[in-house]
Amino acid sequence: KAGVTQTPRYLIKTRGQQVTLSCSPISGHRSVSWYQQTPGQGLQFLFEYFSETQRNKGNFPGRFSGRQFSNSRSEMNVSTLELGDSALYLCASSDGTHSYNEQFFGPGTRLTVL
Amino acid sequence: KNQVEQSPQSLIILEGKNCTLQCNYTVSPFSNLRWYKQDTGRGPVSLTIMTFSENTKSNGRYTATLDADTKQSSLHITASQLSDSASYICVVRQGSNDYKLSFGAGTTVTVRA
Numbered sequence: 001k002a003g004v005t006q007t008p009r010y011l012i013k014t015r016g017q018q019v020t021l022s023c024s025p026i027s028g029h030r031s032v033s034w035y036q037q038t039p040g041q042g043l044q045f046l047f048e049y050f051s052e053t054q055r056n057k058g059n060f061p062g063r064f065s066g067r068q069f070s071n072s073r074s075e076m077n078v079s080t081l082e083l084g085d086s087a088l089y090l091c092a093s094s095d096g097t098h099s100y101n102e103q104f105f106g107p108g109t110r111l112t113v114l
Numbered sequence: 115k116n117q118v119e120q121s122p123q124s125l126i127i128l129e130g131k132n133c134t135l136q137c138n139y140t141v142s143p144f145s146n147l148r149w150y151k152q153d154t155g156r157g158p159v160s161l162t163i164m165t166f167s168e169n170t171k172s173n174g175r176y177t178a179t180l181d182a183d184t185k186q187s188s189l190h191i192t193a194s195q196l197s198d199s200a201s202y203i204c205v206v207r208q209g210s211n212d213y214k215l216s217f218g219a220g221t222t223v224t225v226r227a
Contacts, residue, residue, distance in 0.1 A: 004157070042219035043158075043203065056214065090157050099145045099207055100165070105157030 002027065004093050004106035012112045018079040021109045023091030025072050031055075031096025032074040033103065034066060037088040049074055050096045078111075086113045117141045118206050120218035127194055127225055135221045137187040137204030145209035149178050149189045152201045152220070161189070161202075194225045 005024045013019050025032050033056075034046040045058035049068035068074045072093075078085055088110050092103035118139045127133045139147070146165045150158035162171045164180040164187060171178050175198075177190045191198055204218040 043217040045215060045217070092157070099209070100163060102148075102160050102163070105159070107155075107157050 004091060004104050006089075006091050006106040006109050008109060009107065010110045010112075012114065013081050014114050015081055015083060017081050018077065019081060019111065021076045021078075021089055021091075021111075023074045023076070023093075023106060025074070025091075025093030026104055029093040029095055029104075030072055031094045031101070032068055032072065033092045033094075034074070034076050035090040035092065036060070037090055037108070038086075043090070046076065048096075055096075081113045083113050086111060116219070117216040118204055118218040120202075120204050120221050122221060123219070124222040124224070127223070129194060129196060129225055129227050131194055133191050133194060133223065135189045135191075135202050135204075135223070137189070137206075137218055139185050139187070139204070139206045139216065139218075141185075141206040141208050141216050143209035144182060144185070145207040147178075147180060147187050147207070148205045149176070149187075150203040150205060152203060154200070158203055191223070194223075196225050196227060198223060199225045 007022045031050045033048040036044045048056040052068045063079045066076045088108045090108045092105045094101040094103045121136045148163045149161045151161050152158040161176050162173050162178040166182050175192045180187045201220040201222050203220045206216045208214040
């Protein structure tokens with residue numbers, strides 16, 4: 001099976017712009033979670049989508065939003081970018097039906113906000 | 115306050131030596147605990163999963179322990195190799211209906227020849 005893929009891998013934006021990141025989960029996985037990773041904060045949970053519905057949400061402002069399509073692919077959007085949004089954004093997919101389901105992470109998208 | 119605390123923040127060891135990483139958590143109720151390894155520039159990869167009833171689990175040279183009473187876990191790396199240089203992240207799953215994971219900040223391990 002192909003792993004989790006994320007596009008683009010690298011992105012440079014300026015303050016005030018908006019950005020859309022894409023994640024394609026492992027075939028058959030219905031859960032997609034998004035995380036922000038920074039050196040100072042570690043992994044921070046953004047939100048999780050399961051079968052096109054947001055199932056859980058972290059403590060991020062409304063500028064961060066996401067959606068999931070019928071083929072389980074997911075997108076994350078960040079509007080009005082701030083310097084502090086510079087981070088590695090990781091997507092993880094899982095079967096999502098059991099608490100022991102392993103999350104498989106993609107390689108991440110490195111976002112730099114100038 | 116973070117519900118998962120890892121120590122040390124970073125460590126340097128010589129190739130061939132052993133080391134132990136610590137994870138203390140306050141997450142309740144507890145469902146399971148995973149250790150992830152994250153190489154630089156890549157996504158985390160699961161090493162082990164521990165449930166309430168498990169005390170020890172091994173994956174090659176990696177051995178994880180869990181003491182659910184004291185809410186502590188450790189990850190022991192035996193005979194370290196240069197490829198063990200990475201960040202190791204402890205992740206605790208809450209045992210309730212809502213899907214909630216708590217992440218530690220990670221321990222950065224550097225193995226030197």
